Amino acid sequence: MTEKPFGIGLDVGSTTTKGVIIDSDGSILATHLQSTGASAASAVAHVLGNLLSTSEKTRDECRIIGTGYGRNIVDMAHKTVTEITCHSVGVNTLNPDIRLLIDVGGQDSKVIRIGSNGRPEDFELNDKCSAGTGRFLEVMARVLEVSMDELGPLGLKSNSPCSISSTCTVFAESEVIGRIGSGDSPADIAAGVHQSMASKIGSLSKRVGVATPIGVTGGVALNPAFRHYLSDILKAELWVPKIPQLTGALGAAIIALQDAEV
Amino acid sequence: MSDEKPYRKLETQALLQQIAFRHGMEAMAASEEGNLAWVSSGFPVEIPVAMNVFPTYPEQSGAIIGATKIGPEVCGFAEDLGYSQELCSYARASIGSTDRPDDVAMGALPKPQAFLGCNNICGTILKWYDANSEQTGAPVFLLDTPPLEAEQKPHHRAYVKQGLERLIEFLGKTFNTTLEEDKFREVADLSSRAIKLWTQSLKACQNKPSPLNCADRFLTMAPVVSSRGMEHCTEFYEVLLAEVEDRVKQSIGAIREEKIRLLWDNIPPWFILRFFNQLAARGVVFPADTYTHAWSGAVEGTDTDSLLDGVVDIYSNVYLNKNLDAKVDKMCQLIKDFDLDGFVMFSVRSCKRYSLGQLVSKEIVTEKTGVPGVVIEGDMVDSRLFNEAQIQTRVDALLEMFV
Numbered sequence: 001m002t003e004k005p006f007g008i009g010l011d012v013g014s015t016t017t018k019g020v021i022i023d024s025d026g027s028i029l030a031t032h033l034q035s036t037g038a039s040a041a042s043a044v045a046h047v048l049g050n051l052l053s054t055s056e057k058t059r060d061e062c063r064i065i066g067t068g069y070g071r072n073i074v075d076m077a078h079k080t081v082t083e084i085t086c087h088s089v090g091v092n093t094l095n096p097d098i099r100l101l102i103d104v105g106g107q108d109s110k111v112i113r114i115g116s117n118g119r120p121e122d123f124e125l126n127d128k129c130s131a132g133t134g135r136f137l138e139v140m141a142r143v144l145e146v147s148m149d150e151l152g153p154l155g156l157k158s159n160s161p162c163s164i165s166s167t168c169t170v171f172a173e174s175e176v177i178g179r180i181g182s183g184d185s186p187a188d189i190a191a192g193v194h195q196s197m198a199s200k201i202g203s204l205s206k207r208v209g210v211a212t213p214i215g216v217t218g219g220v221a222l223n224p225a226f227r228h229y230l231s232d233i234l235k236a237e238l239w240v241p242k243i244p245q246l247t248g249a250l251g252a253a254i255i256a257l258q259d260a261e262v
Numbered sequence: 263m264s265d266e267k268p269y270r271k272l273e274t275q276a277l278l279q280q281i282a283f284r285h286g287m288e289a290m291a292a293s294e295e296g297n298l299a300w301v302s303s304g305f306p307v308e309i310p311v312a313m314n315v316f317p318t319y320p321e322q323s324g325a326i327i328g329a330t331k332i333g334p335e336v337c338g339f340a341e342d343l344g345y346s347q348e349l350c351s352y353a354r355a356s357i358g359s360t361d362r363p364d365d366v367a368m369g370a371l372p373k374p375q376a377f378l379g380c381n382n383i384c385g386t387i388l389k390w391y392d393a394n395s396e397q398t399g400a401p402v403f404l405l406d407t408p409p410l411e412a413e414q415k416p417h418h419r420a421y422v423k424q425g426l427e428r429l430i431e432f433l434g435k436t437f438n439t440t441l442e443e444d445k446f447r448e449v450a451d452l453s454s455r456a457i458k459l460w461t462q463s464l465k466a467c468q469n470k471p472s473p474l475n476c477a478d479r480f481l482t483m484a485p486v487v488s489s490r491g492m493e494h495c496t497e498f499y500e501v502l503l504a505e506v507e508d509r510v511k512q513s514i515g516a517i518r519e520e521k522i523r524l525l526w527d528n529i530p531p532w533f534i535l536r537f538f539n540q541l542a543a544r545g546v547v548f549p550a551d552t553y554t555h556a557w558s559g560a561v562e563g564t565d566t567d568s569l570l571d572g573v574v575d576i577y578s579n580v581y582l583n584k585n586l587d588a589k590v591d592k593m594c595q596l597i598k599d600f601d602l603d604g605f606v607m608f609s610v611r612s613c614k615r616y617s618l619g620q621l622v623s624k625e626i627v628t629e630k631t632g633v634p635g636v637v638i639e640g641d642m643v644d645s646r647l648f649n650e651a652q653i654q655t656r657v658d659a660l661l662e663m664f665v
Contacts, residue, residue: 069651084659120663122634125656207621 004063008051009090009252011083012040012070015106015134015219018249019047021055021062024257026093030054031246040070048076063259065252069107081255083248084112084123090251091215092118094241099211102201102230102238103247104220106134109201111208124207130169132200134220139169140193143176144186148223154190155225161191167200191225198229205234215239217247268543269517272478274502281485281498285318292316293372297437300374300394303487304383304580305405306573308561309429311491312449313439317378318371319488320394324352327359327369328532328643336366337644345393350612351643353390360397373398376436378429380405382583384615403432407578411585414578422574443566449491450569454560459499460486463506464555468600471515472549473506476526477538478516479554521545522664525596525605525635527552528616529642534650546661550600552592556581586619590626597631603664605635606657611647636660 006029011018017040019032032050036043044066052059059076066074067086074080083103091101092114101112108125109132115121126132130139141151155161162184166172172193179189205214214236220226221244231238241247292298299310301317310317327336328351337351339358347354355369363370377391377400391402405425408418430441460483467474474482482502489495509515526548531537538548559576563569581592597605607624609617624635636656640648 069655082655082659082662084655085662119665120659122628123636123659125652207625209625 004061006055006057006062007253007256008048008062008064009086009249009254009256010044010047010064010066010068010074010077011086011246011249011252012036012044012066012068012074013105013107013248014069016245017043017047017068017070018246019051020246020249020253021051021057022250022253022257026254026257028250029057031243031249033243033245036070040073041075044070044074063256065256065259067248067252078256079259081252084110084120084125086248086251086255087217088112088114088120088251089118089254090247090249091217091241093250093254094247095213095215095239097213098215098239100205100208100214102205102214102216103218104132104134104201104216104226105218106138109133109204109218109220111201111205113208113211122208124204126200126204129167131167131172132197132204134218136169136172136197137193137220137223137226139173140176140190143173143180144190144193146186146190151190152194152223152225154187155194156191156228158185158187158191160188161195162188164189164192164196167196172196191229194223194225195229198226198233201230202233210234210236212236213239215241217241217244219245266518267539268519269475269477269539270514272474272482272502272505274482274498274505277498277501278482278484281489281494284494285488288316289318290372292318293374296375298372298374299376299378300371300391301377302379302383302387302391304556304577304582305378305380306426306429306561306577308446308449308453308491308569308573309426309441310378310433312446313430313433313437313441315376315433315437315439317488318374320356320371320390321352322484322488323359323369323371324355324643325532327355327366328645329535330368331533331645332366332369333533333643334646336369339365347644350384350386350390351641352612353386353393355643356390357393357397360394374400376400376433377402378405379403380407380577382407382577382580384582384613401432401436403429405429405577407583409583409585410578410588414575418578419571419574422578423570426570426573441566446566446569447563450561450563450572452493452496453491454562456486456490456496456499457560459496459503463499463503464550466503466506466510467549469510470523470601471513471517471520472523472547472600473509473514473516474549475516475538475542476530476548476551477535479551480530480535483554515547517542517545517547519545520547522547522604522661523600523602524548525550525552525593525600525602526608527593527605527620528608528610529553529613531608531640531645531648532642533645534648537653541657544661548606550596550602552581552589552596555592555596582615586623589619590623590630593623593627594630597627597633602633604633604660606660607635607637609637609639611639611641612644613642634660634663
């Protein structure tokens with residue numbers, strides 16, 4: 001029996017901060033997700049406070065792992081682990097068959113090939129460019145005057161997506177504005193936006209090597225048009241967990257308990 | 263908790279500083295005497311040295327500008343002249359520091375009487391030296407060594423040898439000098455000995471723990487780049503090898519607790535050599551890298567003609583003048599010989615020749631060796647292109663694979 005029987009994973013992403021607390025059986029006691037906002041530290045404190053009060057546990061009973069791009073500001077963490085390892089472990093717990101994980105978050109996207117031990121074997125990240133991340137969709141939703149929740153369903157209404165050729169968010173935005181000016185329908189434009197994004201993620205996946213079954217996580221996994229076009233490009237079914245944003249935090253919580261047992 | 267640093271500083275580093283200082287002073291004197299040439303790192307320097315022309319290196323100056331953290335500022339001087347940020351940062355640092363030498367505390371080189379470039383390391387060198395030539399009025403000599411697809415063909419050798427003959431003629435005219443066979447043999451011999459001693463130090467890193475880390479080699483490679491063929495260079499590598507062998511004998515590692523052994527590919531980010539020391543604190547050592555293993559042979563021969571053949575062979579076959587297969591083979595060989603657990607490929611924005619094909623070679627190297635690797639992006643001088651947080655995530659994720 002470990003002194004700290006509960007594991008907490010805190011995943012500080014660019015858009016949202018996620019938290020999961022589990023018991024020694026791996027059962028989830030509470031989860032919380034909120035916008036990271038301007039202060040990642042206060043988002044972390046708020047998520048942690050929420051997890052502890054919902055599960056009625058104290059911090060002393062928990063081993064905490066920080067992950068995500070803001071992992072180093074989780075100062076109450078016993079350890080930090082990259083989101084790459086945490087996502088692998090999280091997905092492996094939910095669906096041990098998954099061999100390729102595509103995680104599309106607000107600021108970056110990653111493709112991870114998962115070994116049979118549930119750990120990453122190889123990975124690629126898309127960065128220094130917001131194309132292929134949630135931010136790309138946010139920019140396009142704003143131009144099309146729809147909410148993020150509406151963008152995917154709008155894209156699915158079209159059978160003839162516009163071609164959005166640019167892989168750069170800024171140039172693609174100009175291209176979309178040009179399309180609006182030419183009178184293309186919002187649905188065709190939205191479909192083109194998703195197709196362009198899926199194509200970018202598809203290339204990243206092919207760099208790592210497409211292995212099935214494939215899982216998709218991160219906030220963008222909730223977008224049905226993105227899943228539709230990505231599935232089309234990879235010619236494979238995509239598995240998505242119930243709350244895809246929580247996968248990294250879940251992985252971190254599991255690693256917290258594994259570490260405590262060592 | 264111990265206050266000890268996670269890495270061990272080489273005693274030879276003090277001598278290195280003396281040599282660097284001496285080289286700088288001699289370059290200034292040579293410039294005043296009308297006897298200085300700026301030379302690219304892969305240039306057959308044995309020939310100008312044998313002809314009493316003193317060499318100095320803009321790439322080393324770029325490294326110093328990077329290490330003293332004034333890269334963005336000095337590159338900015340070249341950008342102010344209209345050069346693109348896409349241009350190699352060594353070239354920008356060289357053009358920028360030539361334009362405003364008084365604003366570059368360390369790293370601005372004294373004015374040369376000629377530029378000697380060889381395109382075995384990159385194609386940019388020609389235009390870069392052309393720009394420097396416009397700034398200073400000194401002429402450029404280009405030694406053309408076409409890239410090697412596979413084995414070097416006889417017509418390829420003959421072509422490069424003609425280039426060397428033209429070089430001797432160019433130096434003769436520009437500096438009013440001749441190539442004497444005895445002197446050439448003596449310089450080639452000193453150069454060969456320095457390279458052999460250096461290679462022995464590199465090879466000693468096959469030992470566990472490795473006696474040298476990446477940063478040690480990046481610093482101690484300076485003389486073999488700048489002073490091949492000079493007596494003090496050979497002496498320096500004797501001292502270095504003695505220290506390395508002593509470390510091996512006593513099982514003293516470059517870092518205090520060696521746990522993970524990695525290969526480094528490409529030029530280092532000079533402005534953040536602490537990157538390697540931070541990893542040392544986590545037990546990560548780099549016993550090998552493709553950068554300091556760029557030389558593999560020595561110039562050997564009995565007379566001018568056979569020595570020139572040796573020069574053709576060595577300088578055509580440098581790492582960057584070969585195709586991707588040769589680079590992949592070299593990396594696989596280093597991973598095997600040095601018993602490495604993985605590799606880090608630094609995709610250097612400036613150096614297209616070095617960085618092109620890394621994504622493909624990463625895949626092939628992993629397939630052939632079974633060890634994982636990661637590509638990180640940045641630059642060797644221009645720190646504006648280096649995102650530390652993103653790089654840390656990639657390297658951390660690689661290290662987590664070894665747990």
